[in-house]
Amino acid sequence: MKVKKSTAFAFVVPFLVFFMAFWVIPFVYGLYISLHKYSFAVGRQEFVGLKNYARILAGDSIHKEAFYLGMGNTIKFVICTVPILVLGSLALALIVNELPEKVKKYYRAVYFASYSVSVTAVASTFVWLMKGNGGYLNNLMKKLGLISEPIYWLEKEPFVWITLTVATIWWTVGYNMMLYISALNEIDEQMYEAARVDGGGYWKTLIYITLPNIKSTFYFILMTTVIASFNVYGQTRLITQGGPGESTKSVIMVINSTILTNNNLGIGTAMAILMGVVILICTLGQNWLTRERDNL
Amino acid sequence: MMSKKRLNTIILVFVASVIAYLFLLPFIFMVFTSFKELEDSLTATSLFPKRWTMENYVELFRNTNSSPVVRWLGNTVLVTVTGTALRLSVSTTAAYALSRLDVPGKKFIVGGLVWGMAIPEIVTLFPLFYIFKQIGMINTYWPLILPSGSGVMVIYYIYTFLQDFPMELEEAAYLDGASIMKILRYIVLPSIRPVLVTQGFITFLGLYNNFLWSSLVVNQTKMQTVTLGLATLTLGENDNRPGLMMAATVVAVLPVLLVFLFANKYIVRGFTRSGIK
Structure with a gap:
């Protein structure tokens, strides 16, 4: 279709205006801020080059300590949640797929429903399910005689990690399951017919046909889940409030308090950029992995 | 047996x-x-x-100072509806033009979009917050709504959908003298509807449930969305009021669950259509 170039461009302009204002400008401005000593309240003070980054990564500043603490906690969270979010969702998808056609959609809806609620609702609910004093789970376990003293699910390590993991899985595992289900439905029916003729049982079919066919979905889910878990904020902010001590303070919480509490916009922005780089490396690594495997 | x-x-x-x-x-x-x-x-x-x-x-509805629930729900409706409409409309026209029309600087624009998708949101979040603070828009609806227009994912999904979609019908209409606006309205829009419904729901969900960004740009109780208001209650002085907290949670969750149940059928379809390759 031949339309004037200016007409064609006019269709893109509204989006470009928003993209410039709310993505390009803050991105460039962020890089600029990170190269300066920059106070959140007072504003720009002086150009310091890469010193903000150096102070975060090396040396012995409080910023380095805070950043590494946040990174360590966040990585712990990633290790706790990712395996279950990636493999548990696959198990759910396989279960749903084998259910009788009539009831399938109800189970699928139940597993997916919790994805639609906000992290604040997840937090308030799990706080009252798991609270040390007056929480439902402790009341129940005491009554059943399983424990005599309450377990401090929100207040003590290692229990806080269990709470954060369970809450996160309840919240988001359904989304990955939906992605797996859609991938499973796209597998060519004929391959299964062939396997049936050859007399392959369920597990053989699963290993030789189903799993190889959803490989790229698996990598995609792995990547997006690692990134999502890396971005953890709401759960640690609201369920454990970073505690006990600062043992569950995530990177984003560290960035947040560096900027708002310590007033240090320069350092905080540099931390956010560093975190962005880590995530970007994950993305690229995953892309590379997928491409590499496909070539083999 | x-x-x-x-x-x-x-x-x-x-x-x-x-x-x-x-x-x-x-x-x-x-x-x-x-x-x-x-x-x-x-x-x-x-x-x-x-x-x-x-x-x-x-009690929840009576404490209009600490929990103005009705106001929160009103804020939420305003933010989610306008934010979703904004993103869907600017994304649809842009994706259509990039897919079908001869847009000058197309390669450059697409390159920018790819970067927009690859660079994590956390990088732009705090500078954008600082900009809104500098121009005095903290505690207004603007920062809750406007950034929604810069989301790239919807363009990506519509664009990929259109790439796989035959364009004979559009060309025939064009030869019959239909304007681009008419083609967009009567041919393209109906065919991309499943993508719009799914992506609209995901955008709505993102706006409804947003916590980090809205906690930065809004700190007055009466400007909060219901999601943010619930966070304030959770962190506040309700340490021994599970009933009250759960009442607030039910009120916060009910609207989004209803939308979910209503849209469930379309979402499942959208997942299968826009499923990743």
């Missing part, structure tokens, strides 16, 4: 039901606790209330 296949199905349904119960448990807990009296809610070992009471809801 029961066949082995039938037995397997029964075991599977049983396992699936146990898991379904675990998934429903937080919802059940939330709803029943919101109808419990204070003493009962703190000591109960049964999910079911001993005596049903509305006192939690009455």
Whole structure:
């Protein structure tokens, strides 16, 4: 279709205006801020080059300590949640797929429903399910005689990690399951017919046909889940409030308090950029992995 | 004699039901606790209330200073509806033009979009917050709504959909003298509807449930969305009021669950269509 170039461009302009204002400008401005000593309240003070980054990564500043603490906690969270979010969702998808056609959609809806609620609702609910004093789970376990003293699910390590993991899985595992289900439905029916003729049982079919066919979905889910878990904020902010001590303070919480509490916009922005780089490396690594495997 | 296949199905349904119960448990807990009296809610070992009471809801809606729930819901409707409409409209026209028309600088624009998708949101979040603070828009609706227009994912999904979609119909209409606006309205829009519904729901969900960004740009109680308001209550002085907290949670969750149930059918379809390759 031949339309004037200016007409064609006019269709893109509204989006470009928003993209410039709310993505390009803050991105460039962020890089600029990170190269300066920059106070959140007072504003720009002086150009310091890469010193903000150096102070975060090396040396012995409080910023380095805070950043590494946040990174360590966040990585712990990633290790706790990712395996279950990636493999548990696959198990759910396989279960749903084998259910009788009539009831399938109800189970699928139940597993997916919790994805639609906000992290604040997840937090308030799990706080009252798991609270040390007056929480439902402790009341129940005491009554059943399983424990005599309450377990401090929100207040003590290692229990806080269990709470954060369970809450996160309840919240988001359904989304990955939906992605797996859609991938499973796209597998060519004929391959299964062939396997049936050859007399392959369920597990053989699963290993030789189903799993190889959803490989790229698996990598995609792995990547997006690692990134999502890396971005953890709401759960640690609201369920454990970073505690006990600062043992569950995530990177984003560290960035947040560096900027708002310590007033240090320069350092905080540099931390956010560093975190962005880590995530970007994950993305690229995953892309590379997928491409590499496909070539083999 | 029961066949082995039938037995397997029964075991599977049983396992699936146990898991379904675990998934429903937080919802059940939330709803029943919101109808419990204070003493009962703190000591109960049964999910079911001993005596049903509305006192939690009455109190929640009465405390219009600490929890202006109706105002929160109104804010939420305003932010989610305008934010979703904004993103869908600017994304649709842009994706259509990039897919079908000869846009000058197309390569450059697409390159920018790819970067927009690859660079994590956290990088732009705080500088953007600082910009809004500098121009005095903290505690207004603007920062809650406007950034929604810069989202790239919707363009990506519409664009990929259109790339696989035959364009004969559009060309025929064009030869018959239909304007681009007409083609967009009467041919393209109906065909991309499933993508718009799914992406609209995901955008709506993102705006409804947003916590980090809205907690930065809004700190006045009356400007909060219901999601943010709930966070304030959770972190506030409700340390020993599970019933009240769960009432607030039910109010915050109910609208989004209703939309979910209504849209469920379309979402599932959207997942299968825009499923990743």
